[in-house]
Amino acid sequence: MLSRLVFSKNDLFFVFLTAGYLFGVILYDFLEFKYTDELMALFLVLFAGIVVWERKEWKEAIPLGILFAVFSFYAVYSFLIHSNVYQAIIKDLIIQIKPYLGFYCAYLVAPHFSATQKRLIAILCLIVGGMILIVGITGNIYFVFGHPSRFATAITATAFLFLYCSSYKWSDILIFILLLTIGFFSTRTKFYGFWMIAFAILVYSKAGGKLRLNKSSIGVAIVVLILVLWFCKDKIILYYVDGMMNSREMWSRPAMLLTSGRILYDYFPFGSGLASFGTFASGEYYSALYEAYGIDQLWGLSRNTRFFICDAFYPSLAQFGVVGIGLYLLFWWSILHKGYHWLSAENQKQWILLLFSFLFFLIEGTADTTIVHNRGLFILIVTAITLNEMKPCHETESRYV
Template sequence: MLSRLVFSKNNLFFVFLTAGYLFGVILYDFIGFDYVDELMALFLVAFAGIVAMERRNWKELIPIGTVIGIFMFYFFYSFLIKSNTPIAICMDFLTQLKPFLGFYCTIFIAPALTTSQKRFLSILCMAMAGGLFILGIIDVNFLFFVHPSRYATAVVATFFLLGYCSTYSWSDIVVLLSILTIGLISTRSKFYGFWIVAIILMAYMKMDGKIRFSIKTILLFVCLASMTLWLAKDKIILYYVDGMMNSREMWSRPAMMLTSMQILCDYFPFGSGLGSFGTFASAEYYSPVYAAYGIDHLWGLSKDMPSFICDAFYPELAQFGVVGIMLYFAFWLSVLRKSAKAAMPAMQMFVLLIFLFFLIEGIADATFTQNRGLFILIILGLTLSPDK
C-alpha cells in the first residue's frame, strides 16, 4: 500500500508542479483567473492531509501545526483589536498563510521526482524561456504579463524550476544564467541586482565548492551587497530618498515604509493586525489605519486610488509587529541552517539564492505572498524535503 502511495504521490506532485508552473506563473496574468494560487495551496493542504492519514506519524505535522497556530493567534488578535472588517481579516489571513503552507506542506509530502520527470521539466523550462525571450522582444509594453516586474519574476521562477532539475555542471550553469539573463529585458533595477548576485554566487560555488562562514565569504557577500545596491541605486534614490525629501507630498513607498515604523512602535509588540496595512485586503476593504496616520491623501494610497498600498512586502510586516518580524526572519534562518547541514554545496547555493531573491524583491514588490512567490517557495520545499 505504501509503495503504491509513494508512486502515485510522486506522479501526482509532478503533474501539480507542471500545472502550477504553467497556470500559476506563465499564464497567470493572461488567463485572468486570480485564484490559481489559492487552489494550489488548497491542493497541497489536501494532499498533505491524505499523506498524513497514510503515514500516521503525527510528529511530522508539528511544523505545519506551529505555523497555523501562529497565524490563528494573529487572526483572533486582529478581531480583538478590530483591525479591519471581518472579511478583510479573513482574506488577509489566507493570503499571509498561503506561502508558508506551500513550503511546509511540500516538505511534509516530500515528493521525489524521477530523472525522466526532471528531464521533462527541464525541456519545458527551456521552451518557456525561449517564449519569454520572444515575448519580451515583441511585447514591449508587457501586455501579456501586465507589468515588467511580473515578467521578470516569471523568468526567475523558470530559473529556479530549472535549477531544481539541474546537476549544476558548467554547461547547466551556462544554460541557467542564459535564461536568467532574459529577465534583463524587464529593465527592473532589483532584477539587475539579483542577476549579478546569481552570476557571482554560482561561479563562486563552482570554483570553491562550499559556502563557508569565513573572512573570505564575508568579504564576498559585502562585495555582492555593494554591487546590488549600486545597480539598484537609481530606483532606491527615486523611491526612498527623493520621495522623503518632497516636502509637499511624500511618495507612496517612503510613506508606507516610515508609517510602518510608526505602527511598530504604536502597536507594540504584535502590530496593527491582519488586513490593516500594506496588503491587498487593506486596500480592497480600505483600512482606517491610513487615515489615522494621515497618508490617505497621498497619490496611490487614497481610498479612490489605492494602487500602491501593496507595492512592497516589508511595510506589511507592521501588521505582525516586532514579534512577527522576528518570526519571519527566524523562518529564513531555519531554512538557511537546514541547507547549511546539507552535504551538497549546490543545494546551499540554491537555497541562498532563493533567500536573496525574496530579500531584494521585498523592497519594491509583494511577490512573497503572490502566485509566483508561492511557486518559488514550493520549489524551496521540494529542494529541502530530502533533509526534512
Template sequence: MIQEFVNKYFFNLLIFTLIFGIILYDLIGFDYTDELCALALFILFIFWMFRTPDWRINKAFLITICIFIFYLCYSFAINSNSKTAILADFTVQIKPYLAFFCVYSMAPNFSRIQKDLLKKISLILWFCLLPIGLLGLINMQYLIDIMGVPAYFAAAVIAVSLTYLFCSDFTTKDKCIFLILLSLGLISGRSKFYGFFVLAIVIIVYFSNVNHIKLNFKNIIILFFTFGIMLFVARNKIELYFMQGIVGDLDKNEIARYVLYATSIDIFKDYVPFGSGFASFGTFYSGEYYSNIYAKYGIDNVWGMTKNAHSFIADTFYPSLAQFGIVGLYFYSAFWIHILKKSFKSQSAKQLILTLLIVSFMGIEGIADSTFTTHRGFFILMFLGLVLSETKISNNKELKNESLTN
C-alpha cells in the same frame, strides 16, 4: 504506495502551477489560479497526512499554524478591520507558508524521468518567453500587453531558470546555461532583477563550491563588493524611493512606497508587541476593505493610497510586517533562518545553492514588491519546499547508511 502517489500528483501540480500560475497568469486573466493550486496542494497534503501511520506533520508547520491562529484571534479582538477583511488577509498571508510546509512535509522525490521531462518543459517555456522579451526590447508595451507587468516577466524567467537548474546535474555547463536563461530577465528593466542577477552570478560562480561558504575575510570582501555592485545597479530606484522621499522631492506617483516604510516604523512603535492586526496596513485587503489606520496616520490622501484609489497600498512587502509587530517580525526572520539552517545541513552543493538563490530572490523582492504573498511567491515557496525535500531525503539516506555501517 502513498509516496509514489504524492510524487506523481505533486509533479503534475507543479507543472500546472508553473504554466498557469506563473507564465500565463495575467494572459488568461484569472486571478485565483494560485488559490486553486493552494487548495489542491492542501488537499493532497491532508490526504498524505491521514495515510501516514502517525499522521505525520512537521513541527515547524504546526507552530506556524498556531502563530497564525493566534494573530487571527488577536485581529478579531482589536477589530483591525471587518471580519471578512481579516479572514481574507489571513488566507493570503498564510498561503506561502502552506506552500512551503505542505511540500516539505510530504517530501516529494522526482525520478530521473520526471526531472528530464520537467527540464524539457522549462526550456520550452523559456523559448516561449524569448520572443516576448525580444518584443520588449523593441517596445516595452508589447511585453506588458502579453505578461501584464515587467515583474511577471522577470518572475517567469526566474521560475523556469531555477526549474532547469533543479533538474540538471549541476555541471559547469548547466550553471552556464542557468545564467544564460536567467539573463533574459534583464529585459524587464527592473532594478531588483539587476541586483538579483549580480548576486546569482556570484553565488553560481564562487559559492557553488561549498568549501567557499565560510565566514572569513576573503568572503566578507567578496560580499562587500557584491552588495556594492547591487546597490550601484539599483541606485536610481534607491534614490527614487528613499533618498528623495527623505528630502520630500518625490513625484506623486512614487511617494507611496516611502510613506509605507515611514509609517510602518510608527506602527511598530505604537502597536507593541503584536502589531495592528490582519488587513490593517500595507496589504491588498487593507485597501480593499479600507483600513482606518490610513486615516489615523494621516496618509489616506497619498496618491495611490486613498480609499477610492488604493492600488499602491500593497506595492511592497516589508512594511506590511507592521501588522504583526516586533513579535511577528521575529517569527518572519526565524522562518528564513530555519530555512537556511536546513539547507546548510545538505551535502549537495546544488540544493544549497538553489536555497541561497531563492532566499536572495525573496529578500530582494520584499523591498519594493509584495511577491511573497502573490502567485509568484506561492510557486517559489512550493519550489523551495521541493528543494529542501531532496535535502531531507539525502540526509535520511546518509543516517540509514551510517546506522547500517555501525
C-alpha cells in the same frame, strides 16, 4: 499500501508542479484566473493530510500545527481590536498564510522526482524560456504578463526550476544564466541586482569556492553587495531618499515605510492586525489607519488611488508587530540553518538554490509583495522540495519504514 502511495505521490506531485508552473506562474495573468494559487495551496493541504494519515507520523504535522496556531492567533487578535471588517480580515488571513502553507506542505509531502521527470521539466523550462524571450523581444510583456515585474519573476521561477532539475554542470549553469538574463527585458533594477548576485554566487561556487562562513566567502559577499548597491543606487535614492526629503510630496514607498515604523511602536508587540496596513485587503477594504496616520491624501495611497498600498512587502509586517517580524526572520533562519547544517559536496546545488530563494525574496520585498502572490508560492514550493533533498538519507528513509 504505503509503497504504492510513495510511488503515486511522486508522480502526482510531478503533475502538480508542472501544472502549477504553467498555469500558476506563466499563464496566470494571461488567463486571468486569479484563484490558481489558492487552489494550489488547497491541493497541497489535502495532499499533505493524506500523506500524514497514511504514514501515521503525526509529529510531521507539527510545523503545520504551529503555523495554523500562529495565524489563528492573529485572526482572533485582529477581530478583537477591529483592525478592519470581518471580510477583509478573513481575506487577508488567506493571502498571508498561503505561501507558508505551500512551503510546509510541500516539505512534508517530500516528493522525489526521477531523472526522467527532471529531464522533462528541464526541457519544459527551455521551451517556456524561449517563448518568454519572444515575448520580451516583441514587446508583448504587458499583454502576456500584465506588468514587467511579473515578467521578471516568471523568468526567475523558470530559471529556478531549471536549475533544480539540472545536473549542475557548467553547461547547466550557463543555461541558467542565459534564462535569467531574459529578465533584462523587464528593465527592473531589483532584477538587475539579483542577477548580479546569482551570477557571482554560481561562478564562485562552481570555480571551487566554498559557500560557508569563512573570510573568503564573507569578502566576496561584501564586494558583490557593494556592486549591487552601486548598480541600484539611482532607484534607491529615487524611491527612498528623495521622497523622504520632500515632506510635501512624500512618495508612497518611503511614506509606507516610515508609517510602518510608527505602527510597530504604537501597536507593540503584535502589530495593527490583519487587513490594516500595506496589504491588498487593507486597500480593497480601505483601512482606517491610512487616515489615522495622515497618509490617506497621498497619491497612490488615497481611497481613490490605492495603487501603491501593497507595493512593497516589508511595510505590511507592521500588521504582525515585532513578534511577527521575529517569526518571519525565524522562518528564513530555519531554512538556511537546516540547509547549512546538511550541506555537503553532493548538494551544493541545493544549498545555492536555498540562498537564491532567500536573496530573491529579500530583494523583492523592497518593491513588491511577491511572496504572497502566485509566483512567491511557487518559488517557496521549489524551495521546500529543494531543502528536503538536502536532508540526510537516514532521516528521509525513516519516513517510509
